[in-house]
Amino acid sequence: MTLERNESIECPSCHQSQGMVLWDSLNVTVTPSGKKELLEGRLNVFHCEKCGHQEAVDIPFVYHDMDLKFWISYFPVDSLKDYDFYLLFEGNGQQKLPAAQSEIIDILGEGSAYMNMQHIVFDMDEVLRYVIFREVLAHQQSGAAARHPFLDP
Numbered sequence: 001m002t003l004e005r006n007e008s009i010e011c012p013s014c015h016q017s018q019g020m021v022l023w024d025s026l027n028v029t030v031t032p033s034g035k036k037e038l039l040e041g042r043l044n045v046f047h048c049e050k051c052g053h054q055e056a057v058d059i060p061f062v063y064h065d066m067d068l069k070f071w072i073s074y075f076p077v078d079s080l081k082d083y084d085f086y087l088l089f090e091g092n093g094q095q096k097l098p099a100a101q102s103e104i105i106d107i108l109g110e111g112s113a114y115m116n117m118q119h120i121v122f123d124m125d126e127v128l129r130y131v132i133f134r135e136v137l138a139h140q141q142s143g144a145a146a147r148h149p150f151l152d153p
């Protein structure tokens with residue numbers, strides 16, 4: 001599921017307010033356009049139209065690729081100091097799934113078992129690196145003749 005919302009953000013530098021789109025989650029299979037923003041480092045990054053100040057809006061973010069079957073959950077690093085944050089997880093480090101999601105896995109069966117294996121990260125750059133890792137890996141294992149463009153920039 002892709003969840004994006006419009007928020008009014010006040011510039012931390014010049015205090016001018018402006019609207020921007022915040023992404024809580026991005027399903028790249030459904031919303032490929034969001035991936036470009038992520039790869040260009042613009043996703044959830046505030047850019048002030050008045051003074052040019054640029055700053056990440058540090059909110060949790062989920063990246064989900066249904067084709068390659070992986071998902072990444074990003075949490076702001078300050079979450080690590082929050083007692084309640086740890087209540088979201090099972091003992092094996094996986095996030096407790098909402099009941100609805102558990103049911104989907106039951107219905108879809110084996111192919112959706114990956115939804116029980118999130119890659120949890122505390123750095124947005126790590127989201128990018130893991131996406132590249134999985135995409136190059138999938139490309140190489142697909143038996144494609146040409147090398148993935150990332151290997152030959």
Ligand SMILES: [Zn+2]
Nearest residue numbers: 011014048051
């Ligand atoms: Zn500003």
